[in-house]
Amino acid sequence: MTLLVFPDLPGLDIAQSKRPEIKSEVFVNPLSGRESRLRFQVYPKYTFKISLNALIEDREDTDLQALMGFMLHIGGQASAFLYRDPTDHHVDQQSLGTGDGTTTAFQLRRAFGGFVEPVHNPDSRWLDVYVDEVLQDPAGHAIVDGGRVVFNTAPGSGAVVTWTGDYFYRVRLLADGYDVVRIAGGLYECQDIEFIGSVRAVV
Numbered sequence: 001m002t003l004l005v006f007p008d009l010p011g012l013d014i015a016q017s018k019r020p021e022i023k024s025e026v027f028v029n030p031l032s033g034r035e036s037r038l039r040f041q042v043y044p045k046y047t048f049k050i051s052l053n054a055l056i057e058d059r060e061d062t063d064l065q066a067l068m069g070f071m072l073h074i075g076g077q078a079s080a081f082l083y084r085d086p087t088d089h090h091v092d093q094q095s096l097g098t099g100d101g102t103t104t105a106f107q108l109r110r111a112f113g114g115f116v117e118p119v120h121n122p123d124s125r126w127l128d129v130y131v132d133e134v135l136q137d138p139a140g141h142a143i144v145d146g147g148r149v150v151f152n153t154a155p156g157s158g159a160v161v162t163w164t165g166d167y168f169y170r171v172r173l174l175a176d177g178y179d180v181v182r183i184a185g186g187l188y189e190c191q192d193i194e195f196i197g198s199v200r201a202v203v
Contacts, residue, residue, distance in 0.1 A: 003079075003081050003082050003121075003170065004070065004073060004074060004079075004081045004082070005081065005084070005168065006070065006083045006084070007066045007067060007070055009052055009055065009066060009067060010052075010054050010056070010063060011052045011054025011055060011063075013050065013053055016050040016086075017048070017049045018047070018048050018085065018088075020044035020045075022039065022040075022043070022045075023039075023040040023041045024038060025040065026038075043117045043118070046169060046171075046197045047174075047194065047197070048083065048085070048196075049192055050193050051192055052067065052189060052190045054189070055067060055180070055187070055188040055189060056186055056187060057187075057188060064180065064188050067190060071177075071178070074173070076175070076176030077173050077176055079172065080171065081170075081171060081195075082121055082168035082170060082171075083168060083171050084123075085169060088112075089123075089166050089168070090167075091110045091111075091163065091164060091167070092164050093130070093162045093163075094108075094110055094111065094163055094164070095160065095161070095162050096108065096109065096149065096161040096162060096163055098158060098159065098160055098161070099155030099157060099158065099159035099160075099161060100154075100157050101154055101155075101156055101157040102154050103154055104152075104153070104154045105150045105151075106148065106149045106161050107119075107147060107148050108147040108148065108149065119147045119167045120146050120147040120170065121147060121167055121168040122166070123165065123166040123167060124143055126165045127163065127164075127166070128163065128165060129141055129149055129161070129162075129163050130161070130162045130163065130164070131155050131159050132159050132160055140152050147167075149161070169197065170198050170199075171195040171196060171197055171198050172195060173193075178190055178191075178192070178193050
């Protein structure tokens with residue numbers, strides 16, 4: 001299933017927020033007060049909050065129609081979609097691992113302050129794969145569902161596999177509707193649109 005991409009609209013407030021969250025639990029012994037801590041998730045889910053402050057409705061193809069049409073298509077919280085974070089959507093020569101002469105599949109990933117997590121939703125329009133810094137012919141590999149690079153021929157032993165490209169976040173809305181407010185003439189705003197990471201049904 002091909003997911004819709006949140007439209008690139010003008011007026012995105014620079015004060016957008018992004019919150020990584022990893023599910024954990026703290027158990028406290030009622031007698032001693034000692035804590036036991038347990039982490040349930042290896043990778044975080046991200047919550048975003050954005051505001052659009054300049055949606056224009058005085059052109060044939062209006063920003064307002066693009067937003068409203070998108071919201072109606074995804075049906076509120078019912079459907080996942082893809083979001084390109086303006087400040088975090090690109091990697092450059094990110095390592096995917098080292099070849100051993102037999103492994104053909106490598107998971108796309110990105111590093112953030114030393115923490116490495118998988119990239120499951122790459123933008124296939126902007127994706128290059130390298131072996132030992134040599135750009136690979138796209139005919140020699142495929143990008144399969146879930147963000148894995150699968151080579152026709154395994155990279156040689158010791159060969160460093162990297163990628164450069166863009167990626168999306170798979171998310172869903174946190175509410176079924178958001179208010180669009182007319183602020184002047186043909187100018188509208190939509191405040192505090194929230195969405196959260198949506199885990200794939202099949203990983």
